[in-house]
Amino acid sequence: MAKLPVSLTINGDEHDLLIEPRKTLLAVLRDTIGLTGTKEGCSTGDCGACTVIVDGKAVTSCMVLGVTASGKEITTIEGLAGDGELHPVQQAFIETGGYQCGFCTPGFIMASKALIDENPDRTEEEFRHALGGNICRCTGYTKILEAVLKAAEEIRTTT
Amino acid sequence: MKSFEFFEPTTLAEASRLFAEEHAQLLAGGTDLVIGMKALTETPQSVISLQKIPGLTGITTEADNSISIGAMTKVREVELSADILQHHTALAEGAAEIGSIQIRNLATVGGNIAHASPAADTVAGLLVADAQVHIASADGERTVPINELFTGPGETVLTPGEIITRFRLPSPASGSHYIKHKIREVMDLAFIGVAAAINMDNGTIAEARIGLAAVAPTPIRATEAEELLKGNAPTPALLEQAGEAAAAASSPISDLRCSAEHRREMVDVLTRRTLEQASERASG
Numbered sequence: 001m002a003k004l005p006v007s008l009t010i011n012g013d014e015h016d017l018l019i020e021p022r023k024t025l026l027a028v029l030r031d032t033i034g035l036t037g038t039k040e041g042c043s044t045g046d047c048g049a050c051t052v053i054v055d056g057k058a059v060t061s062c063m064v065l066g067v068t069a070s071g072k073e074i075t076t077i078e079g080l081a082g083d084g085e086l087h088p089v090q091q092a093f094i095e096t097g098g099y100q101c102g103f104c105t106p107g108f109i110m111a112s113k114a115l116i117d118e119n120p121d122r123t124e125e126e127f128r129h130a131l132g133g134n135i136c137r138c139t140g141y142t143k144i145l146e147a148v149l150k151a152a153e154e155i156r157t158t159t
Numbered sequence: 160m161k162s163f164e165f166f167e168p169t170t171l172a173e174a175s176r177l178f179a180e181e182h183a184q185l186l187a188g189g190t191d192l193v194i195g196m197k198a199l200t201e202t203p204q205s206v207i208s209l210q211k212i213p214g215l216t217g218i219t220t221e222a223d224n225s226i227s228i229g230a231m232t233k234v235r236e237v238e239l240s241a242d243i244l245q246h247h248t249a250l251a252e253g254a255a256e257i258g259s260i261q262i263r264n265l266a267t268v269g270g271n272i273a274h275a276s277p278a279a280d281t282v283a284g285l286l287v288a289d290a291q292v293h294i295a296s297a298d299g300e301r302t303v304p305i306n307e308l309f310t311g312p313g314e315t316v317l318t319p320g321e322i323i324t325r326f327r328l329p330s331p332a333s334g335s336h337y338i339k340h341k342i343r344e345v346m347d348l349a350f351i352g353v354a355a356a357i358n359m360d361n362g363t364i365a366e367a368r369i370g371l372a373a374v375a376p377t378p379i380r381a382t383e384a385e386e387l388l389k390g391n392a393p394t395p396a397l398l399e400q401a402g403e404a405a406a407a408a409s410s411p412i413s414d415l416r417c418s419a420e421h422r423r424e425m426v427d428v429l430t431r432r433t434l435e436q437a438s439e440r441a442s443g
Contacts, residue, residue, distance in 0.1 A: 004165060021165035021206065024193065044194050045262055046346060057235075057264040063193045064265065067165055068186070068208055111261065132345030133259020 006070040010035070011079025019066050026050045028066035029076060037077035037106050041135070048134030051107040052076050058114035060133070077106035080113065088158075089113045089151040098147030100138035108134050112148045120152040127152070160196045164205045169212060171322060175297040177207045179320030185209060187231055187270035190262050215269075215324060218242060226328040230269025234281065235260065237268055246331035248440065249354040249370075250284030253337045257281070259346055269323045272305075275313045278373035283354035284337050286370030286380055288328040296321045309377035332356035332366070334441025338433050340425055349373045350417050353405075353429040355437040357393075364388045364438065369401070374409035374426050381405035384430065393438040402431035 003018040010033060019028055026043075029035045029052070041049030043062045050061045053075040080087035089109050092098070099105040108131070115122065115130050122130065127148050128141070136144060168174040178185055184203035186192055187210075195201030209215060215231035218240045226242055237243055238254035257263050257271065257280045271281045272292070282305070290305040297320060305326070308315050317323070335356035341347040352372030358365045367388040369381040384404035391397050411422035 002164075020162070022160040022162055022196070043197065045190060045258065048259065048261060051261055058261050059264050060259075060261040063188075063190050063262070065165070065186070065189060065193060065206075065208075067167075068189070068210060115260070129344065130260055132343075133261045 004067050006067055008066075008069055009073045011075060021065060021067050023066045024062055025052070025054075025064040025066045025069050025074070026061040028069075029061065029074075032066075035076050035078050039103055039106055041103070041107075046133075046135070047104070047107070048111060048131075049104050049107040051110040051134065053110055053114050056114070056117070058111045075110070077109060080109070087113065088154045089116065089148070092147040092151035092154065093144075096143050096147040096150060098139070098144040100136075104134060104136045104138075108136065108144055112151065116148070116152045116155050120156045122152070124149060160193075161199065161202045163196075163203050166205060166207045167211045168207065171212055171295045171324065172297050174207055174209060174212060175295065175320045175322055177205060178322060179297070180205065183207060185273070185322065187273070188233065188266040190258065190266040191270060191274050209269075209322070224331060226331070228268055228326045228328070230273075230323045230325055231267050232269075233264060234266045234268055234271060235263035237281070238263065247284060247288045247328055247335060247356075249287055249335035249337040249356060249437075250281060250328075253280040253282075253284040253339070253352065253354065256337070256339045256341075256349070256352075268326065272308070272326075273315065273317070273323050275309055275311075275315050275377075277309075277312055277376060277378055278349045278352065279378070280337075280339060280349060280352060280372070282378040283352045283370035283372045284335070285326060285328075286378060287332070287335055287354045287356035287368040289330065289368065291327040291329065292323055293325045293327060294321050295324045300324075302327075306378075306380050311376050332368070332437075332441065333358050334437045334439065334443070336433050336436040336440065338429050338436075340429060348416070351411075351422055351425050351429060353426065353433045355430070355433040357388075357434070357437040357441040359438065359441040362442075363390055363392050365390075367401075367434070369405055369430060369434070371405060371409055371426060371430075374411040374422055376410070379408065381408045381430065383408060388434070393434065398431045398434045398438075401434055402427040402429075405430040 039049040041047035182204040340351040406427035
């Protein structure tokens with residue numbers, strides 16, 4: 001099937017690509033661009049490992065056709081750190097040990113970043129509920145929640 | 160995923176013409192279609208995205224207090240809308256029950272309804288809002304009341320080429336509520352969804368609407384239960400009768416998730432609880 005021209009802004013860089021309509025945004029990021037930080041877990045929208053931020057909103061990139069993301073701004077885990085400094089959410093995950101095997105971590109960090117950008121004043125219970133679309137099979141979530149609350153606190157007090 | 164031809168029309172007329180062809184599918188948020196295409200349960204030859212057509216998104220309140228919700232409005236926007244929360248609480252609560260935030264940032268209310276799952280989380284709220292479904296095609300427009308839209312699981316009265324453009328919610332009730340019977344707090348499908356909307360007049364119920372999801376081949380209104388309530392005070396005994404009438408109106412199936420008996424019993428219980436909350440909100 002014919003490839004279509006698509007223009008994506010990924011982590012601030014513009015990419016003009018030719019992609020097959022059946023390629024998901026996840027596949028475009030990983031296979032076409034080579035940004036493999038975004039993970040493919042269930043590929044049915046249930047696990048959240050493929051979470052990226054599109055025009056400010058966290059979405060499961062396995063459910064998005066790449067062609068429909070044309071003209072949009074996409075942020076992946078690779079785009080969070082700037083000027084040699086980790087993003088506060090990344091830093092908090094390291095400091096609290098909010099990961100074990102690390103496979104779900106990029107998705108958790110992107111989902112958490114979007115939640116904190118939207119409202120850093122959520123309670124632990126509210127963050128827990130709002131992160132219900134992300135699954136971790138190692139940690140039991142305690143350290144992840146600690147990381148998210150720490151990052152939210154950090155962002156609240158510095159902005 | 161099978162290959163397909165991708166279209167991104169900028170007018171409803173063009174979209175309708177493309178959609179009238181054989182083996183064509185509309186793409187709204189993609190949360191059902193893309194997953195279906197990966198699983199090969201959906202193998203369209205053409206996919207028509209609606210996202211470039213102007214006028215299909217957003218929530219607007221009209222001069223007569225009715226609210227219009229564009230079909231391509233994200234369910235996350237419905238869930239967070241101050242107007243929907245205030246005037247159609249059951250719909251906002253239903254929208255908030257869908258999938259995860261990541262999915263609700265993609266999924267649209269039009270897609271949730273057009274997919275015609277009897278278990279759709281926005282459908283009970285739209286039923287009790289008495290929503291009018293606005294439909295466009297190359298031949299013009301028509302309006303269908305939401306309780307006449309569905310004909311079976313996955314089936315609607317929509318004919319080839321017809322596209323849902325918006326939902327018009329005519330008359331806000333003074334109190335409404337939605338309860339989803341489920342196991343997981345998020346990322347679950349409804350075993351049962353029950354919505355109720357109530358208008359009170361001097362301590363008696365002036366108007367009541369009850370919408371049931373996942374307990375019949377299509378979402379339904381429990382009209383006999385509604386009639387029982389009208390003109391009476393919402394006493395525990397009356398709400399119990401209404402719950403029994405709603406259960407009698409249901410025709411649930413047994414499946415992997417639970418038995419028909421359990422569903423019918425829970426329609427009774429949840430209708431009562433939903434009515435309690437809705438009438439409390441309507442009185443407050």
